Amino acid sequence: MSRPRVLLGVTGGIAAYKSTDVVRRLIERGCEVKCALTRSAGSFVTPLSLEVLSGHAVYEQEYLTANGRGEESHIVAAQWADAVCVAPATAHLMARLALGLADDFLTTTLLAFTGPVLLAPAMHSDMWSHAATAAHVETLSNRGVHFVGPEEGPLASGEVGVGRMSEPVDVAEAVMRLAVSGGAGVTGALAGRRVLISAGPTHEPIDPVRYLGNRSSGKMGFALAAEAARQGASTTLVAGPVALPTPAGVERIDVTTAFEMRDAVYRHAGEAELIVMTAAVADFRPSSPAGGKIKRARGVPTLELEENPDILAGLPEVAPRALLVGFAAETEPSVEEATAKLARKGADFLIWNDVSRSDIGFGAENNEVTVYSRSGEPSHLERRPKEELAVALIDLFRDALEDRERSAVGTAG
Numbered sequence: 001m002s003r004p005r006v007l008l009g010v011t012g013g014i015a016a017y018k019s020t021d022v023v024r025r026l027i028e029r030g031c032e033v034k035c036a037l038t039r040s041a042g043s044f045v046t047p048l049s050l051e052v053l054s055g056h057a058v059y060e061q062e063y064l065t066a067n068g069r070g071e072e073s074h075i076v077a078a079q080w081a082d083a084v085c086v087a088p089a090t091a092h093l094m095a096r097l098a099l100g101l102a103d104d105f106l107t108t109t110l111l112a113f114t115g116p117v118l119l120a121p122a123m124h125s126d127m128w129s130h131a132a133t134a135a136h137v138e139t140l141s142n143r144g145v146h147f148v149g150p151e152e153g154p155l156a157s158g159e160v161g162v163g164r165m166s167e168p169v170d171v172a173e174a175v176m177r178l179a180v181s182g183g184a185g186v187t188g189a190l191a192g193r194r195v196l197i198s199a200g201p202t203h204e205p206i207d208p209v210r211y212l213g214n215r216s217s218g219k220m221g222f223a224l225a226a227e228a229a230r231q232g233a234s235t236t237l238v239a240g241p242v243a244l245p246t247p248a249g250v251e252r253i254d255v256t257t258a259f260e261m262r263d264a265v266y267r268h269a270g271e272a273e274l275i276v277m278t279a280a281v282a283d284f285r286p287s288s289p290a291g292g293k294i295k296r297a298r299g300v301p302t303l304e305l306e307e308n309p310d311i312l313a314g315l316p317e318v319a320p321r322a323l324l325v326g327f328a329a330e331t332e333p334s335v336e337e338a339t340a341k342l343a344r345k346g347a348d349f350l351i352w353n354d355v356s357r358s359d360i361g362f363g364a365e366n367n368e369v370t371v372y373s374r375s376g377e378p379s380h381l382e383r384r385p386k387e388e389l390a391v392a393l394i395d396l397f398r399d400a401l402e403d404r405e406r407s408a409v410g411t412a413g
């Protein structure tokens with residue numbers, strides 16, 4: 001997928017200085033960003049800062065008309081963007097948008113734009129609670145406009161109240177989810193859920209240049225993370241050493257060893273509702289990696305190994321409420337082994353694939369798996385591209401999450 005494209009509108013409020021941070025956060029997350037300033041925003045943040053950070057000329061007031069190439073800039077911008085975010089959004093901007101007024105570049109673009117729109121309001125709490133603002137917010141919400149914030153906290157006036165713009169990182173994440181999912185970030189099947197996925201191999205150092213590793217390419221885990229984000233989940237991907245681009249809308253944490261992977265996974269596990277361990281974690285590591293390169297002249301070394309922690313098996317304790325999924329790459333598939341492994345790991349699902357076949361599994365474009373669950377018959381998903389398999393699996397996990405929640409409600413009732 002190409003980089004998600006976000007048009008960031010900035011209006012004239014004291015929070016406009018935070019817009020530079022929103023740009024930075026979006027770019028860090030792989031988005032392409034263009035900025036549009038209203039006339040009064042220019043008093044709070046300079047177009048030059050936004051131009052340098054975004055790498056694009058900033059649209060200002062005068063871009064309302066043709067750009068010299070016979071194109072209307074607001075139409076070109078509206079067709080370019082996957083999502084439009086206005087941060088900060090003043091009461092005035094919301095009023096203009098609610099009424100369909102189009103008297104500058106940003107408002108004409110918003111009228112011409114058919115994709116998802118996110119507003120991050122910022123104003124004094126009395127302005128936010130004013131009946132006029134409340135009516136405009138309601139009109140805009142009914143029209144499908146999304147909101148993030150405002151938050152409660154200290155205001156520019158020194159008072160405390162509801163009206164602060166949400167933190168730039170939260171604004172960036174919300175708009176990126178909208179851009180990636182075409183609006184599903186708020187309404188998608190996994191909207192509001194947190195998903196944690198591990199992928200790739202781990203490398204266990206033997207000396208500074210050599211390691212123990214395995215053939216995992218990370219493709220299956222990356223495809224699952226891309227699909228979870230597309231369905232609107234807030235998705236974290238803990239990736240071992242692999243050469244794959246970060247899927248759009250996914251927060252990626254790079255690790256090398258099993259220990260690093262365990263720490264990153266456990267740090268994020270508590271808040272996740274679904275955890276999928278596709279990583280091929282090395283079971284053993286050299287007990288005492290050499291500090292310097294092992295020299296040939298010293299003769300054939302003997303490697304002493306010790307056991308790595310089992311990350312998945314520890315998850316029922318770290319994340320007792322999460323749905324846990326393990327992957328097993330096996331050369332000799334067996335139902336008894338699969339059932340025993342499911343129980344040993346305390347996982348809800350075990351996705352079993354046969355890596356002795358060259359057309360599926362490690363490094364291949366396709367995969368074919370059998371899904372074992374603690375509660376039900378195994379089911380087989382026929383050979384297909386890993387991206388398609390990811391859709392089927394994420395749908396399956398989502399159904400399981402929903403079933404579990406329904407039965408929890410049933411039990412409580």
Ligand code: CTP
Pocket residue numbers: 258277278279280281282283308309310311312313325326327328329345
């Ligand atoms: N796993 C893990 N930590 C490990 C080893 C494996 O979290 N140290 C996870 C994998 O990410 C995978 C699942 O456990 O989701 C099954 O991996 P597998 O290698 O099949 O499990 P092992 O316990 O190593 O079993 P075996 O003895 O068959 O290799």
